[in-house]
Each structure stands twice: as structure tokens, then as C-alpha cells.
Amino acid sequence: MSTDFSQRVRNHPKYPELVNRRKRLAWTLTGSTLGVFFTFVLVIAFSPQWLAIPISSSGVTTVAVPIGVAMIVFFWLSTGLYVRRATRDFDGLTEEILREAAK
């Protein structure tokens, strides 16, 4: 836990790459999931009639139903995407940085 070790990690040429790539992925995904959700909340707050439109002229199911289901699926897939990308991109890089900083 020494500051010295932490300094060596920070000075590793690949450390900024790790930090920036994770930052980009994490905040892009946070922005898109929360963005989708709060857009939906604002539509409910100010213009709920948009969600009451039926999908087809013969049925009763409204667009709100598939939108709700699609959001749940989207949230789940976005967690899957993060796990996949993080495992592929970050774990090896982290290990490499730590190994070289420990020398």
C-alpha cells in the first residue's frame, strides 16, 4: 500500500490508457442508460399521451408496453456489454501495469 508503489503505477506509460478507456466506457454507458430512462420519465411527466398510442389499429396494446420491456432488456444488455468489454480490455492491462510496477 505504499505511496511509492502507487507512484510507480501512476507513472506507468499504460496507466493513463487504462483510466481513460474505463472512464469513457463507464460514463458513456451511464449517460445512455440514465438518458434513456429519464427521457422516458420526462415524457411521462409532460406528455403521457404519447405512450397511450396503440401499436396496431386493431389491438389494445399500447406503445408503452414494448417500450417498457425494451428498456429492461436494454439495461440488462448494457450490463453485459460492460462486463464483456471490461474483461477483454481492462483486466489484462491492469495485470500488466501492476506486474511491471512491482519490479
Add this chain to the structure above:
Amino acid sequence: MNSFILKMLLAATAFGLLNPALAAEVKTQAANLPAIMMFVFFVLVTLGITYWAAKRTKTASDYYAAGGGITGTQNGLAIAGDLLSAATLLGISSLIFAKGYDGFLYCLCLIVAFPMILFIMAERLRNLGRYTVADVMSFRLAQRPVRTMTAISSLTVVIFYLIAQMVGAGQVIKLLFGIEYWVAVVAVGVLMVIYVTFGGMIATTWVQIVKAVLLVAGGTLVAMLAFVKFGLSFEALAAKAVSVHKDGIKILAPGVMFADPVSAVSLALGMVFGTAGLPHILMRFFTVPNSVESRKSVFVATGVMGFFFLMIGLIGLSAVVLVGTDPQYFEGGTIGGKLLGGGNMPAMHLAHAVGGNLLLGFMAAVAFATILAVVSGLALAGASAISHDIYANAIKRGTATEADEIRVSKTASLGLGVLAVALGIMFEKHNLAFLSGLTLGIAASASFPMLILSMYWRGLTTRGAVLGGLIGLVSALAFVIFSKAVWVTVLGYPKPLFPYEQPALFSMPLAFITAWLVSIMDNSPQAQQDRATFDDQDVMAETGYAR
């Protein structure tokens, strides 16, 4: 350790408390016999788990964090279990039964918190903390003030949440099993204390996992048995529901519940960021061995919850048709009148409608199990805040031995159990609708903002974190007390002082602004040290190198 006492206690609880209930029940309502048998079976299994866990709980790490030995998948199930309380199963399905799509919106608010938790919190929590959220907050900030503030907000959330669960538990169990309210509350309290004191986090996690599996399986079974009656066609189900519901086509779109835009946004904010600040959910990230597993656990949890929420949607809508048109589920047989057993019962009646007494019994036992598992997680989160943050670090300044710390934690969970039972009995007749808004409001305004700032903003100082957290806590409390739900409904004043029901839209920005303002004006030596150590914290957060 103490295994003899444990066995005696297990026997006493299993037979002493439940048998009289069983005997009384058989006479009054034969329908509940399967429920009681399945419930007794669940209790025996969980007590077995507790006995097994007690033998494996040796160190503080075992007690608080299951020794870091929970896998990502197991932890995902446990997290989903923590969020899927009886309120979710019974409350949300009954909201859908009564209001249609509006009820489903609660599911969306709860689930969207988890992607965010994964992207910006899960790995960092694992890398920076050991047992409690306050570990993360005090990684670079001064131990005593920050831990005390964090522990106070965690305890406030835990105690309010416990009261809500206890009162709900007493009412639901009274209905489903026909036993006295106070007996139900005491039984929940006793079992909760046994799980937590003897089995620590290992028992609490496995009880939660077993319950999550039972709940998802039971919910899916009820939903599918009902859905088959409509030929597995959503359009057929929806058309029938629209034709029999008094609100007709309106139930398929968001409607009256969110008519006021400010309340809608405030409720959504509180639910999303409050969920991401709940201490009993965040503590689960300390039970996995590394950040790789902590990522995986959110993926599993989100999948399980998402699937279950779709089932809840089907259950609520099917109940509109299968329960809402059947006189046997209404008092006096009047369709559209009061539901037998009260407004929370549509999911239970639906279980009876599609699977008879056996399925009703199973779902009743699952509801009881759900309550037990959730209160245990809460009690452990509260006890850890008292023993690890307040006792071991704020009072003893890190000099307490592990044995002392665990002893304090067990005493604390006993104390929380007694408090929860007492408050549960005291508030039996009160309208506690404001409690969920309050707990989530506090978590969103006191816990979440300070946690995010401490992890991401170099400028946050000890003073800023403590004052920001306190302002978040006090303002959320004050807004709820001055709102209609407490000021008018509970305290009986004619007009609310705060016009909205939900505090988060106002208390969250207040907390953020206070923390920011106090931090930028803080030039104390402590503040300089707080900022200087951010780089070290960041390396730890990014790489988790000490693990």
C-alpha cells in the same frame, strides 16, 4: 462455538414459536396448512444454513463479508434477492392490479439503478472497501467524522426500512397464516437475529440466495399458469384486462399516479439514486473476492430482476382478469368491492386462482421467506455500521480486537432486532406509506452523493463530506415530515408545508451543493491532506492492487 446454545435456540424457534400457530391455524382455516408446512420447511432449511455458516464464521472478514468467498453469480442472486422484497412481490403486483402500467413504472425505476451501479460503483467499492460503505468514504478522508456521519445515515436508512418491513411482515403474515400480528413480528425478529448473530454474512447471503431462487421460481410459475389461460398471447390478456377493468384502456399507459411532473421526476430520482445508496445492497460488493466477480454479480442481478419484473407485470395484469372478476376473492362476494385480506393480496389470490391451495401455500411461504431474508440483510448492514464504523474505528480508533468487534456487532444486531420488533408493534395501526419515500430519499441524498464525490472528485474534503451528508439527511427528513403524508396524514395539521411527496429532487442537489461549497472553501491541513491522497486512492480504485 456456542453450537449447543444455537441448537437449543433453533429447536425453540422452530417448534416453540411456530407450533402453536400451526395448531391454531388448522382449526380456523384448512387452506393455510400447505403454507405453514412449507414455511416450517423453509425455516428448518435456513436454520440448517445458519448452523453450517456459524461453523465457518471465524474471523471478522467471515462475519462481515463472508470471507470474500461468494462468487459473482451467487452474489448477483443475493443482490436481486435484497431488492425483491415482499413489497415488490405483493405491492407492485397490487399496484398493477389497481392502476395498470403505473405500477410497472416502479419496476423500471428500481432496475435502472443497477447498470449505473455497475458502470461507476461496483468495481471501485470492491477495490476500496472491506466491510462497509464507510470504508470507501474514509479511504482518504478523516476516519472519525466521516465514519460517524456515514454510519448515522446508514443506520437511519436501515431502521426506517426495518420498520416498514416489520409492519408489512406482521400484516401479511397475519393474513396468510392467520396468526396474531405481534406473534408474526416477534417470529420475524427472532429468526432475523439468529441468522445474523450466529451465521453473519455467510448465512445472510445464503438465506437470500435460497429465497431469491424460490421467489423467482414461484413468481414464474404463477405468471406462466395465468398466461397459459390467455393462450400465451399478451394482446389477448391485455384486451381482456381492458374490458373488465374499471379504468379500461387507461391501464395500458402511464396515467394519474404521475400526473404532477415535479413529483414524477422527484420519485424517479429518489428511487434510482436511493437504490444506489442503500447500505444493505452496497455491502454485498464486499463479499466477492475481486472486482471481476463484482462486475459479474451486477450482470446476474440485473438479469434476474429484469426477468422477475416481467413476470410481475404478467401477474398484475392477469390478476385484473382472473382475480378481479371472481366474487370469491372479494369481501361479501361483491366484485369491485374490497379484496379479501386487503389491497396487497392480488398476487396471492392469483396463485390460488391458477394453482389452488397448494400454490397459494407455496407463495405465502415464499412471501414470509422474502421478508425474513430482507430484514436479515438490513440488520447485518446496521450492525456492521455500529460495530465496524462507530465502535471499532470512531470510538476505539482501530485498536479494537476482531473478537471484540464481532461481539459488539452481535450485540448490536440483537439490539436492532429488539428495536425493530418494538417499533413494528408500535406502528401497527399507522399509515406508513411515507416510509419508502423517506428511506430512498435519505439514501439518495445523504449516502449516494457523498459516496460518488469521495470516489470521483479530488476536491471533496472531510468537512465537505460530513456537512454535505448531514444536510442531505436532514433536508430529506424535513421535506418528508413537512409533506402531506406526515404533516397532514400522521400529524393532523390542515395543510402541508412542503407541497410535494418526494424529497429527492430538492434534497439531493442541496447535499451536492453543500459538499461542493464547503469543500472549495476548506483550506484546513486536513483538507490539503484529503486532496493530496486522492491520487493514491485512485490507483487503488482503478487497479485494486493490494488484493
